[in-house]
Amino acid sequence: MTEGEFDLFYTAAYPRLVGRLYTLTGDHAEAQDVVQEAFVRAWDRRSSVLTGERDPEVWIRLVAYRLAMSRWRRARHWWELLRGAHAPRPVPEPSPDHVALVAALRRLPEAQRTAIVLHHLCDLSVEQIAAETGAAVGTVKARLSRGRTALAAHLVSDKPHPTEKSCV
Structure with a gap:
């Protein structure tokens, strides 16, 4: 895929992918970030991803989905650590x-x-x-x-x- 073909593909697929990831994450900026990151990864692997028999949009959607889930897990883990660090620890009563x-x-x-x-x-x-x-x-x-x-x-x-x- 040439650079011009990639640009056309990006222009056509980006809004659809952002819309799908937005419904998943509920955060438009987050959806834009993960789709953009997925396109960057696709560009880095364009010889295998964009020229193979597989639909490149499916590959990009899957990568974006995994990025969103990974970010969500990290955020949840960070929140649990933050909340746990300030949560009062139960102290047993003295006998x-x-x-x-x-x-x-x-x-x-x-x-x-x-x-x-x-x-x-x-x-x-x-x-x-x-x-x-x-x-x-x-x-x-x-x-x-x-x-x-x-x-x-x-x-x-x-x-x-x-x-x-x-x-x-």
Whole structure:
């Protein structure tokens, strides 16, 4: 197909193809873009597409359709990512045990609370706690001992734990 023949083909087929793709996409500018891109690809492959036994308009329509679907999928994927990035993530409610532990820890003096949290929740050794807080090793041991005793007193409950079976 010569350049002049391609121009005639383009002039005749372009409006039909844009109309068909417009009904598919619902966006006239998008239809124009994908049909134009399909014609560019047809021109790049004119030796096989435009001179073969197949109808070149069918080939261009199929390429334009695939381009429109690909753009739609990318746009949908982008929208899902955007919407998902700002959607609030569900946060599980703290368990009753967690709430009770935090409340009991708040009732301890700060030095004891710090020693307990660093030792039992952060898995630091007594020596590491002493280095981090600037307290002597013996002081850290005393804070842990007193803190555990006070914490146990704050955590005592008359109600059976949900995992415990009552002896009734």
